[in-house]
Amino acid sequence: MTRAHRGPVRVGVFGLLGSGNLGNDGSLEALLGYLRADHPQAAVDALCGGPEAVTARFGIPATRLHWYRGEYSTASRVGSVAAKGAGKLVDVFRTAAWVRRHEVVIVPGMGVLEATLPLRPWGFPYALFLLCASGRLFGTRVALVSVGAGPIGSRPTRALVRWSARLAAYRSYRDAPSRGAMRAMGVDTSRDSVYPDLAFALPAPRAEVPSGEEPGSVCVGVMDFHGGDDDRDRAEEIHRRYLDGTTRFVRALVADGRRVRLLTGDDCDAPVADAIVRAADSPLVTVARAESLDDLMAETAAAGTVVATRYHNLVCALKTGTPTLALSYATKSDALMERMGLAAYRHPAREVDADRLLEQFRVLEKEAAELRRVLAERNAAAAREIGRQFTDLTAALFPAARPAATDRHAPTTLRETS
Incomplete structure (x- = not known):
């Protein structure tokens, strides 16, 4: 079920953005480039890890992902443990209220369905589950776009990741093993696609070929x-x-x-x-x-x-x-x-x-x-695939948008490297 809405489409972006990870912020930059080119009337804001940094750099309103500011620090004292526990309950209502204000919420890239680095189930996996469950409850289309996934040993983390993926309205992956990992977890991936990482949508300078006898740095x-x-x-x-x-x-x-x-x-x-x-x-x-x-x-x-x-x-x-x-x-x-x-x-x-x-x-x-x-050949192919990712995303999340929109996007955001 989706909600009818008049006026600009309200689009939320979600994730550990603005928190010091350059890859995560690069994925956000690529997504915003697509939205500004193809859906310039959309009203965009974020629920993220570093709202001040996101607003300062990207110029969009942003809200802190967790009520408890020490969410990702180790809680050893009774007071901090209690505050972290209370934050989990508060975040249920904060996340639901934020999701309800949007027609579309996009999780841009990032390894949100994997545990290749140390991860606790009550951290980001719990936050992602709240997002996807709220989307299903309120009819907000939640999209996991070119995300990474992988086998997860922890049963609680695996359960939260599996249910998050199942509740999302749209899923695409940045590589075939990610899609395979979600299939192995019991998620129906028959309609899910694989596209390159969103960072391949960013413009890039040409590599400088070393000349002469001295090798490059x-x-x-x-x-x-x-x-x-x-x-x-x-x-x-x-x-x-x-x-x-x-x-x-x-x-x-x-x-x-x-x-x-x-x-x-x-x-x-x-x-x-x-x-x-x-x-x-x-x-x-x-x-x-x-x-x-x-x-x-x-x-x-x-x-x-x-x-x-x-x-x-x-x-x-x-x-x-x-x-x-x-x-x-x-x-x-x-x-x-x-x-x-x-x-x-x-x-x-x-x-x-x-x-x-x-x-x-x-x-x-x-x-x-x-x-x-x-690499020149593979980059040209990746640019074409990213164009198809954005066309696919428009069809899934913005059905009223004109199909020619992506043509405007390609020359400015997808620069093929040669």
Whole structure:
């Protein structure tokens, strides 16, 4: 059931947006580009993790996702535990009231149906369930657009994710394994589609091809990596191995006289980058303080090659057409590298072997010219698929919109990389 409404369509966007994760904010930027091009009369606001940051950067009204401000901090005292518990009840009514004010609510990209990083069921999975249940209750169309999904070991988290997906009015995934994971959880995915990550809708600069005898700089994307939700018992061991292996790799590059630019993708990654700078102790190693995916793409476009861990560091590097090696920590990274034709250039983030990584890196540089050609073709295909995603979304959520709308969108937002 949907509600009749006169006047501009009221569209809400939902997620951990404005909270320091550049990939999440990049997905929001891509969605807003689509809405402003194809549905300029829509009234858009957000329910999100960092409302002040979202309003300041994107110019839309925003409301805090959780009533309790310390939702994602550890609660150890009786008072904070009680406040967090009370917040769960308050959020039922806050979320329902917010959803009821909209005809459409969109969750743009992000790994909202996965647990590749540590996750508690009463955190974001609970919030997503409240959103989708409220949408079904009030007739608001909730859309999960190009989202990530994966196997989930925790039974409570898996149940919340499964019911959220079932209650959504529209679902599409950023890769085939995500759709397969939801099917394995018992969700009917027969009408669900797979499209590229929404970040592929963002304009990107061309990669700068190194010329002459001197090779280009190397961007190394680092991450505060402690494994996934099922790795809590050995999280510190995983982190130490990742940091040690990555640091040894950077030192090997410096020993060869290479300039290294460290990239992050979330506020929590900065200490990792700083630790590597201290350990390398060389002016050849610097840190890029990127504040958006545009900044990350500018960095990767200027590099000769990229070695990266965090998912959206990979997206940015691949979208700019820069030869890239993935320190892969989840199926989503593997699927992305396969989609872009670089499946051979992966290395496990949980077991970084600096010597083996250096060997793979040297092969990557040797094959760089051919890989740039492959990436140009795959980026052109991704741009076409993103156009189909937005056409599909308009048909599902804005049935009264004119079908020619997406034609206006393509030249300004979908810039094919060559």
